[in-house]
Amino acid sequence: MDNKDTKGISIKKNENFSDWYTELIQKSELGDYTDVSGCIVFRPRSYAIWEKIMDLVNQRIKKLGVKNVYFPLFIPEKFLLKESDHVKGFSPEVAWVTQAGDTKLKERLAVRPTSETIMYPSFSKWIRSYRDLPLKINQWSNVVRWEFKHPVPFFRTREFLFNEGHTVFATKKEAEEEGPKIIAMYKEILEDHMAIPSFFGKKTEKEKFAGAEYTLTLETYLPNGRAIQGPDFHHDGQIFSKAFDIKFLDENGKEQYVYQNTWAISTRMLGIMFALHSDDKGLVLPPKLVDEKIGIVPIIFEDSKKKVLAQAQEIKKMLNNYGAFIDDREDYSPGWKFSEMELKGIPIRIEIGPKDLTKKQVIVVKRNTSQKKEVKISQLKKVIPQLLDEIQKELYKSAEKLMKDNIVSANSFKDVLKLINNNKIVLAPLCSNIECEDNLKDKTGGAKVLNIPPEQSNLKGKKCIICNKDANYIAYIGKSY
Amino acid sequence: MDNKDTKGISIKKNENFSDWYTELIQKSELGDYTDVSGCIVFRPRSYAIWEKIMDLVNQRIKKLGVKNVYFPLFIPEKFLLKESDHVKGFSPEVAWVTQAGDTKLKERLAVRPTSETIMYPSFSKWIRSYRDLPLKINQWSNVVRWEFKHPVPFFRTREFLFNEGHTVFATKKEAEEEGPKIIAMYKEILEDHMAIPSFFGKKTEKEKFAGAEYTLTLETYLPNGRAIQGPDFHHDGQIFSKAFDIKFLDENGKEQYVYQNTWAISTRMLGIMFALHSDDKGLVLPPKLVDEKIGIVPIIFEDSKKKVLAQAQEIKKMLNNYGAFIDDREDYSPGWKFSEMELKGIPIRIEIGPKDLTKKQVIVVKRNTSQKKEVKISQLKKVIPQLLDEIQKELYKSAEKLMKDNIVSANSFKDVLKLINNNKIVLAPLCSNIECEDNLKDKTGGAKVLNIPPEQSNLKGKKCIICNKDANYIAYIGKSY
Numbered sequence: 001m002d003n004k005d006t007k008g009i010s011i012k013k014n015e016n017f018s019d020w021y022t023e024l025i026q027k028s029e030l031g032d033y034t035d036v037s038g039c040i041v042f043r044p045r046s047y048a049i050w051e052k053i054m055d056l057v058n059q060r061i062k063k064l065g066v067k068n069v070y071f072p073l074f075i076p077e078k079f080l081l082k083e084s085d086h087v088k089g090f091s092p093e094v095a096w097v098t099q100a101g102d103t104k105l106k107e108r109l110a111v112r113p114t115s116e117t118i119m120y121p122s123f124s125k126w127i128r129s130y131r132d133l134p135l136k137i138n139q140w141s142n143v144v145r146w147e148f149k150h151p152v153p154f155f156r157t158r159e160f161l162f163n164e165g166h167t168v169f170a171t172k173k174e175a176e177e178e179g180p181k182i183i184a185m186y187k188e189i190l191e192d193h194m195a196i197p198s199f200f201g202k203k204t205e206k207e208k209f210a211g212a213e214y215t216l217t218l219e220t221y222l223p224n225g226r227a228i229q230g231p232d233f234h235h236d237g238q239i240f241s242k243a244f245d246i247k248f249l250d251e252n253g254k255e256q257y258v259y260q261n262t263w264a265i266s267t268r269m270l271g272i273m274f275a276l277h278s279d280d281k282g283l284v285l286p287p288k289l290v291d292e293k294i295g296i297v298p299i300i301f302e303d304s305k306k307k308v309l310a311q312a313q314e315i316k317k318m319l320n321n322y323g324a325f326i327d328d329r330e331d332y333s334p335g336w337k338f339s340e341m342e343l344k345g346i347p348i349r350i351e352i353g354p355k356d357l358t359k360k361q362v363i364v365v366k367r368n369t370s371q372k373k374e375v376k377i378s379q380l381k382k383v384i385p386q387l388l389d390e391i392q393k394e395l396y397k398s399a400e401k402l403m404k405d406n407i408v409s410a411n412s413f414k415d416v417l418k419l420i421n422n423n424k425i426v427l428a429p430l431c432s433n434i435e436c437e438d439n440l441k442d443k444t445g446g447a448k449v450l451n452i453p454p455e456q457s458n459l460k461g462k463k464c465i466i467c468n469k470d471a472n473y474i475a476y477i478g479k480s481y
Numbered sequence: 482m483d484n485k486d487t488k489g490i491s492i493k494k495n496e497n498f499s500d501w502y503t504e505l506i507q508k509s510e511l512g513d514y515t516d517v518s519g520c521i522v523f524r525p526r527s528y529a530i531w532e533k534i535m536d537l538v539n540q541r542i543k544k545l546g547v548k549n550v551y552f553p554l555f556i557p558e559k560f561l562l563k564e565s566d567h568v569k570g571f572s573p574e575v576a577w578v579t580q581a582g583d584t585k586l587k588e589r590l591a592v593r594p595t596s597e598t599i600m601y602p603s604f605s606k607w608i609r610s611y612r613d614l615p616l617k618i619n620q621w622s623n624v625v626r627w628e629f630k631h632p633v634p635f636f637r638t639r640e641f642l643f644n645e646g647h648t649v650f651a652t653k654k655e656a657e658e659e660g661p662k663i664i665a666m667y668k669e670i671l672e673d674h675m676a677i678p679s680f681f682g683k684k685t686e687k688e689k690f691a692g693a694e695y696t697l698t699l700e701t702y703l704p705n706g707r708a709i710q711g712p713d714f715h716h717d718g719q720i721f722s723k724a725f726d727i728k729f730l731d732e733n734g735k736e737q738y739v740y741q742n743t744w745a746i747s748t749r750m751l752g753i754m755f756a757l758h759s760d761d762k763g764l765v766l767p768p769k770l771v772d773e774k775i776g777i778v779p780i781i782f783e784d785s786k787k788k789v790l791a792q793a794q795e796i797k798k799m800l801n802n803y804g805a806f807i808d809d810r811e812d813y814s815p816g817w818k819f820s821e822m823e824l825k826g827i828p829i830r831i832e833i834g835p836k837d838l839t840k841k842q843v844i845v846v847k848r849n850t851s852q853k854k855e856v857k858i859s860q861l862k863k864v865i866p867q868l869l870d871e872i873q874k875e876l877y878k879s880a881e882k883l884m885k886d887n888i889v890s891a892n893s894f895k896d897v898l899k900l901i902n903n904n905k906i907v908l909a910p911l912c913s914n915i916e917c918e919d920n921l922k923d924k925t926g927g928a929k930v931l932n933i934p935p936e937q938s939n940l941k942g943k944k945c946i947i948c949n950k951d952a953n954y955i956a957y958i959g960k961s962y
Contacts, residue, residue: 032603035560036553036590041603044548044618051549067525068532072517073554073592073623073640074576079516095555096580097592100627101573109517111554111578111592122513122522137525142554142623146581159554 008339012280017224021275022153028283028343030274031153038151038158045344046154046270049289050161054140056193057163057265060185064178066136066165071118073142074109079117083243086116089210093145095158111144116211116262119166120244127168127258129249135168154271155228155481162266168258170248172237175259179233182263183216186231189265194273195286195395196220197403198230199476201451206437209262213237219450219476221403222275225423227450227478230272231265276399277368283345284368286395287388294324294384295346297337299353312352315362315377319384324350342367347391348384366391368398407476413443413465416477420447425478427453429462429471436466440477450476489820493761498705502756503634509764509824511755512634519632519639526825527635527751530770531642535621537674538644538746541666545659547617547646552599554623555590560598564724567597570691574626576639592625597692597743600647601725608649608739610730616649635752636709636962643747649739651729653718656740660714663744664697667712670746675754676767676876677701678884679711680957682932687918690743694718700931700957702884703756706904708931708959711753712746757880758849764826765849767876768869775805775865776827778818780834793833796843796858800865805831823848828872829865847872849879888957894924894946897958901928906959908934910943910952917947921958931957 009027011020025031030046042050058068074097081087095111098104112118119137127135144159151157165182169175183200190196198218208215212234219229241247241257250256277284287293298312309328316324327337334351341349351363356374364375364383368391375383409427410416419426430436430449441448443466452475462471490508492501506512511527523531539549555578562568576592579585593599600618608616625640632638646663650656664681671677679699689696693715700710721727722738731737758765768774779793790809797805808818815832822830832844837855845856845864849872856864890908891897900907911917911930922929924947933956943952 032606034553034599035557035602036555036599039553039555041553042551044550047550048548050551067529069525069528070523070531070623070642072515072520072522073625074517074520076516092582094582095578095590097576098579099577099589101575101629108580109576118515118517121516125513142551144554148582161551 008343009280009282013223013278017222017275018152020280024274024278024283025153028274028278028345030270030283033153036158038147040153040157042161042267045283046274048291049270049273049285050267052193052289053189053265053269054163056189057185060189061136061138061165064136064181064185065134066138066167069137069139070141071115071122071139073112075112075115075118077108077110079121080110082117083211083240085239086211090114090145093147095144095146112141113143113145114262115139115141115143115164115166116240117244120240120246123166123168123258124244124246127246127248130170130251133168133170133248133258134174136165137167138163138165152271152481154274155268157267160267162264165261165263167261167263168241168246169260170250170256170258172259175237175261176235178261179216179235182233182261183218183231186263186265187218190218190220190230190269191396193286193288194269195392195399196230196269196273196276197396197400199403199407199451199453201453201476203451204432204434204437204449204475206434207449207451209234211236211239212262213239217451219480220272220276221406221425221478222272222481223402225406225479226481227425227476228268228272228481229450230269231263233263234261236260236262276402277395278345281339282343284395285345285347287347287392290323290345290347292323292325292346293388294319294322294348294350295337295341296324296326296350296352297334297341298326298328299334299351300328300330301354304354304357307357308352308354311357311377315350315352315380318381322348322384322388338365348387368394409474411462411465416465417444420444420477420479423479425450425476427474428465428477429459429474430477431464431467431469432472433464433467433469436464439466444477444479447477447479450478450480452476489824490761490763494704494759498703498756499633501761505755505759505764506634509755509759509826511751511764514634517639519628521634521638523642523748526764527755529772530751530754530766531748533674533770534670534746534750535644537670538666541670542617542619542646545617545662545666546615547619547648550618550620551622552596552603552620554593556593556596556599558589558591560602561591563598564692564721566720567692567724571595571626574628576625576627593622594624594626595743596620596622596624596645596647597721598725601721601727604647604649604739605725605727608727608729611651611732614649614651614729614739615655617646618648619644619646633752633962635755636749638748641748643745646742646744648742649722649727650741651731651737651739653740656718656742657716659742660697660716663714663742664699664712667744667746668699671699671701671711671750672877674767674769675750676873676880677711677750677754677757678877678881680884680888680932680934682934682957684932685913685915685918685930685956687915688930688932690715692717692720693743694720698932700961701753701757702887702906702959703753703962704883706887706960707962708906708957709749709753709962710931711750712744714744715742717741717743757883758876759826762820763824765876766826766828768828768873771804771826771828773804773806773827774869775800775803775829775831776818776822777805777807777831777833778815778822779807779809780815780832781809781811782835785835785838788838789833789835792838792858796831796833796861799862803829803865803869819846829868849875890955892943892946897946898925901925901958901960904960906931906957908955909946909958910940910955911958912945912948912950913953914945914948914950917945920947925958925960928958928960931959931961933957
């Protein structure tokens with residue numbers, strides 16, 4: 001028996017989340033470290049899920065009239081410098097190409113940290129008249145942000161993959177109306193496919209995207225007590241259109257600057273999904289995002305081998321739509337196979353032995369709960385889709401419970417601090433003074449405003465937990481990745 | 482009437498191919514230049530086709546057991562240096578990242594020109610036993626080769642997109658058996674989908690991939706008399722496995738180096754496809770690769786407007802499966818709309834006016850031949866798929882005729898030179914001496930051996946056109962991109 005790399009995970013999730021996560025990523029063959037600091041390999045098991053996310057987004061944005069494009073990886077330095085907030089936000093993390101072959105470049109080139117500044121000179125050329133609007137494009141790309149914080153596979157890597165939607169409108173109204181549509185699309189993919197719950201809100205001025213007028217985000221809660229930002233939508237108003245001279249002639253022949261949005265979902269979501277659902281036995285995945293949903297383990301004894309294998313084949317054929325596969329290797333024990341399927345996150349395991357054969361049944365085991373069930377073979381085609389659906393919903397509910405249990409309200413700094421130190425996300429009143437936000441960070445050892453929910457009916461009479469003046473909003477506060 | 486950017490192409494394909502092509506790419510909105518020298522924008526009309534090519538390849542390689550992955554964009558210099566032929570081949574064109582933010586990097590990082598040297602250190606870690614083989618992975622990526630030759634959109638850009646298959650086997654036999662399968666896959670996509678004919682063969686030692694044992698290619702012929710290399714397959718033997726220490730324990734417990742292949746198709750094929758099929762009116766595309774296959778132009782007069790538009794709507798609905806759309810803009814003339822659809826490569830145009838209405842018919846126009854046909858509306862659902870199929874086949878046949886007409890055999894250098902100066906590809910005998918290949922290039926002003934076809938039954942008695950010694954093969958020779 002060769003159980004080399006596929007030994008189980010040795011660290012408990014609730015004892016040392018960080019080391020557990022690192023082990024999970026490697027032993028479940030999701031990702032791997034490389035010699036490029038902060039950059040990882042997306043192995044087949046994780047990349048296949050990213051391909052599914054891309055498909056889901058593509059199907060949805062196509063209906064919104066968005067078309068995919070590809071712009072250059074490199075951005076001439078002069079373009080990056082055009083919008084001052086944007087360059088301030090990104091230049092500390094830019095990887096610079098300065099040389100090609102033996103030739104020193106005249107102007108250094110930024111490896112895109114995001115593509116506004118390489119796309120918008122083209123937009124300025126392409127957009128002439130109101131007839132050219134709206135312009136809705138999207139790009140799937142690799143981007144590089146050379147962060148000097150500690151990298152964590154999927155959560156924070158120096159190169160990551162994302163979609164970047166870039167849309168252009170004639171009026172502010174039209175541009176802003178896109179926001180809820182994009183957020184709803186991302187929220188649906190998170191909830192219904194990745195089984196990730198999230199809370200919605202607007203970023204503060206301090207935390208918004210560099211160059212945006214405002215930023216809307218979905219954030220979620222991780223088992224280690226940290227919040228993490230998910231997909232986002234930025235309304236840029238006319239900030240970039242003025243910097244990049246993107247103008248159009250309106251129906252009255254008057255020249256106007258366009259209004260712009262950008263929006264993104266990144267491979268970070270894969271890490272969030274792995275971390276939320278997985279356990280001490282390994283990977284747990286939402287069935288909707290797995291091709292091989294069912295692993296069949298025949299329990300082989302010499303005298304009944306032929307019959308059991310034949311029955312396993314029949315079941316595989318019956319459940320072909322769910323990517324059923326048989327592990328019939330003879331030099332591995334059933335127990336070893338069970339562990340391997342658990343490690344790799346196969347949503348349902350079917351065990352079939354000689355005794356089951358006589359009863360015309362199999363044992364069906366749900367990966368997320370380890371719940372075992374005897375199911376008549378004649379019932380499998382009915383039961384399996386129900387169980388898959390059940391698993392999908394249970395994963396969401398359990399992650400949602402974790403999130404809800406860890407969001408609490410408080411009105412004084414003392415309570416907020418205690419809760420944050422207790423790994424909670426706190427809904428607390430704040431004023432919009434940026435100094436209060438800075439103070440909050442200092443005094444809590446790094447907690448920040450995650451976002452501000454739209455619902456603000458409880459604001460009346462509330463005081464900012466930092467300065468005690470009238471609060472402007474009740475915001476989500478927490479430590480964040 | 483506003484006919485701004487959408488004016489037709491002003492240059493004739495057979496008068497000035499190069500300028501015609503540049504105009505085509507821009508006016509048909511396929512690509513655009515950027516301020517990054519040699520890098521282009523893939524606009525929606527070209528990127529959508531690349532997405533289809535990716536789908537076609539993905540479907541086919543999945544059946545071969547290949548899984549997609551994503552490796553880092555950056556390659557530490559020490560990795561790039563590990564295989565000497567490989568580094569010699571690529572280092573003159575490598576873009577180097579030397580700085581991140583304000584920090585000078587300790588080791589400079591290559592922006593991948595191809596991913597062997599970033600992938601294979603991982604392969605060396607992952608592969609331990611014969612049980613881990615074959616390992617078959619593929620990556621869709623952007624790569625950068627900072628060529629100093631004149632860049633041409635799609636044909637030769639400093640950043641381009643490609644698939645890179647990287648497969649690993651226990652034996653040379655297994656590895657080499659993959660070659661014909663991969664070549665057959667690419668050939669089918671070229672022929673049946675892109676309508677691109679090609680000729681197959683092996684590269685010479687001089688022209689093979691840097692680091693390969695041998696290279697197989699599909700090459701084709703462009704209307705300007707130049708050959709161009711398409712998809713390729715490289716058998717690397719144990720060259721990289723020895724450089725990167727990729728070993729496994731075989732079934733007898735003996736340590737062995739693995740055998741490797743790589744294979745690729747790139748966005749260059751888009752340029753080849755645009756150039757082959759398009760004409761002086763604009764873009765011509767194989768119907769299979771177009772979503773909007775049918776453009777309906779209602780011929781509107783005030784008195785019959787309502788009826789004509791209603792009929793157009795009905796036809797659109799009837800042909801929904803073919804992505805039919807109506808251009809019912811009232812401030813553009815039918816003639817302008819015809820030209821625009823021609824420029825943008827809509828495979829079939831349907832014209833419908835009041836006279837057609839009474840006859841219960843429409844005018845159907847094929848983009849590639851401009852052939853017009855009256856078709857009864859009741860017959861449309863039958864006729865349209867036939868016509869689309871006809872167009873697809875005609876495009877292939879016409880490109881194939883061009884290629885075949887321009888491949889000729891010759892046995893003396895004098896004849897070869899004349900033919901090459903006459904924009905032909907020549908099948909001529911050569912010896913395998915690399916000096917003869919160098920001489921060929923010098924004496925012809927740049928012609929080279931494109932590839933060597935497997936069929937060599939006519940070799941007997943043939944002499945090398947350069948040195949007049951016994952020929953080792955009959956090879957395709959031509960000027961190439």
